[in-house]
Amino acid sequence: MRGFGFYTRLAWQGMCKNGRVYLPYILTCIGMVMMYYIVCALQNSTAVETMRGGGTVQEILSLGQIVIGFFSLLFLLYTNSFLLKRRKKEFGLYNILGMSKLNLARVLLLETLLTAALALLSGLGLGLLFSKLAELSLSRLLSSGPSLVFEISPLAIISTLKLFSLIFLLLLANSLRQVHMARPVELLRAPNFGERPPKANWLLALLGLILLAGAYFLAVTIKDPIVALGLFFVAVIMVIIATYLLFIAGSVALCRLLQKNPRFYYQTKHFVSTGNMLFRMRRNGAGLASICILSTMVLVMLSTTGCLFWGKEAALQQRFPQDIIFSIYDVFYPADEAAADERPGLAQRQNYIPVYRELIEAELARRGWQNQPVLDFRHLTTVAAVENSRLTFDQDKMQQAERLVQFKGFYYAHFIPLDDYNRSQASALELQPNEVFICENPNAPYTWNTLSLPQIEQLPEFKVKSLLPEFPHTSVSNSEILPDLWVVVPDEQIMQTVCNVQQQAYERASSVAWYYGFDLPETANPSESDEFVRVIWNQVDERTQQAKANGEFEPPNIHYSDINGERDWYYSMNSGMFFLAIVLALVFVAGALLIMYYKQLVEGYEDQAGFGILRKVGMTDREIRSSVNWQTLVLFFLPLVIAGIHLAFAFNMLLKLLLAFGLSNPALLVQISVICYLIFALLYIAAYLTTSRIYYRIVAS
């Protein structure tokens, strides 16, 4: 087949001649293939699987694989359509010189094949090379030992080949469609006929402004982490729409406004730039908005997951305040014989508290840990509304608050008998039957001298004897969502009475529970906590079996939490998310930079003619240069600056989101966001310097 060589040569030459646009495109293809392979390979790697928490990371990575695949498709379609636009003229020429569209299709097919082959071979090669590096850094993040085996994952290779063959097929289809639809005269026509000046769309600009203000207001004023979780995506969508509107319509409106002011407009500095900017923003508004949103996404992703990664131990401690915590629920203290007879099984449960306590203390003593401080108390924890010293349980009011997301006046109320308080705090406080203690809470100070429960007739209005120091952090406190209110009542009967009324008021009510938590001594091995929990569990289980065999009431289940058992999962979850965020950030940043590069290139070609005229009319090269500088600077750094503003306004919301993940460390978030922003800005500036050089070269020629 003689023609084959000719077409191959034509395709190859076409790519070489357009190196300025093709090289970055091919590099992007290679980069995308590499990234996709690495993520796939890690996901299938046995080395990762055997890391501590590797399984969790692999689950997270499978999500990342989908995101990267999807992004690759969209992004390569975008860049490919850009390439086609640039080459339309060349194809038109071939067409007029007698090449049929079929022949053109052949050239395109060969080009796509060449690109695909190059991208897949180099991408996979680099992927193989760097997957080990990625694996090592992952093992580092998970703080597990490195594996020394070099793995090649055939599964990942196949998956990469499948996906990218599909993508290249789609790209080819798109190119063929474009060439097929185009008419040769159109293909040849210079793209340089007068352009209608963009009209300012004040309505859209205003809408964008309002949306942005709304989103910012939402983000800044939000207080509740659960609400933040729900509204985060609302705010994100509002910001995305607002960014697009402001970049597309708002920028034009602003330029128009500037043009209406002759004092400003008719100055050498502003004249040319303002006019050019007007047209540029129309062409580039969407692209710049995309860059801005990608940048914001990268920054938000990196700073939050970074925070989760570096704050993972703090979050873990917040969630598991003591290393080992045992608890029993549904404890019942009947008021009298009749009440006990009504629910005989429940009435028995309270007797097991001392039994289990004994078991645990025996095991503590056996291990020589008996001197560890212990938090040991019974409590009723429930939601209550407190208004003007009156504490009530009101289902309707609570549901309304949930609907309106307005929890002011609601508390997480903890009722704890005086004996238990004294035991857990090693104190010897006393109370009269009509007195209570209240523990201080700096977040929501209790300001009244009395406490009454109007729903419970038999209880008096309590006098607050004094404020006690803040109660230690426990896993039943929930300071992030509602403020805690610790009420020390004279005895467990009062606690039980409150419990009963609360159970009548709420559909999903709480019960009295027992809490027993302690830390492992520093000398202990973390794995001992698991052994400890197991010993107790087995003993309780034995008793349950015995009770069953004897036909007695079953002893209550003992619940436990063990921080060391949770740590692996927690760490791998947070590290995995951080790792994925880094991988995605790399992909997104590469995407944003490439969009920028192409923008500069297109603008260079578009501005060439205009600057030629300006030179003839008497603009000095220096003036041209400074005007160009100013324009590219604004265009380039606008997305970066806006992304920074978005990030700053999102700060409060991100903080609340992190609270929902159990992390409250504003300083850490500030540090990490600022570092992320600086690194990002550096990358951005480097990209700007390289691409603007290309722009100058085009404009100056």
Added chain:
Amino acid sequence: MSILEVKDLQKIYTTRFGGQKVQALQSVSFSVEKGEWVAIMGESGSGKTTLLNLVAALDRPTSGQILLEGQNLAQIKESRIAAFRRDNLGFVFQDCNLLDTFSLADNIYLPLVLAALPYKEMAARLNPLANQLGISSLLAKYPYEVSGGQKQRAAVARALITKPSLVLADEPTGALDSRSADELLELFRQINENGQTILLVTHSVKAASYAGRVLFIKDGRVFHQLYRAGQPQQQFYQKIAEALTLLSTNTDQTNANHTAPTQSMSAAMQSAITGGVD
């Protein structure tokens, strides 16, 4: 006093890597008096565009001098040249060269904005000029909204608004239909009658016949020159056409001129004196 004096101008282009040399202008001398309208004719590649670029100070001559109102262009510092061009020269190009991104008014303002004139004065200059050129009603429009002739008028307004001592027009009727071309040339006549000096480079005999004097350039030299000297336009048109025919057929003489440039110069001077060609 001459506004423009061109003395023994020579321009040699060297290809980028030093290999080939191309002589665009061999030895060109002429002068333009104040209030004169001089047309320069010649075929493609004759060097007329090179000449225009040199006069416009867009390019520097290899040797020779250009004096604009007594000022030697070669002595103007590189940093001042753009400002000099802006203040002393007006340009009208074949393809208008209006910026698509500006309204006609802003296009016309452009050189004044670059000269940092206050807005009031700019507006004061534009209004009478726009009236004269008949584009007052079009000022707020954008180039894509108006016809080629109207665009070219705006370009003329842009050239005139700086009150330049010399207007350089490069094939201004080249892209226009004949009616618009006639209108534009009438406009030039009007401007010229008001005392504006014009240097027009053109292919078109019709356009050249509006001028007061026509220089013919061939192979980088002033080959011939015709004065209108009060002849009716139709008669001048004939003369120019004849001269052009002579120019393209008389190849022997052209070759001879190559070897003896001085002789040809004197021939040109001769015809300048007699005001015609035999």
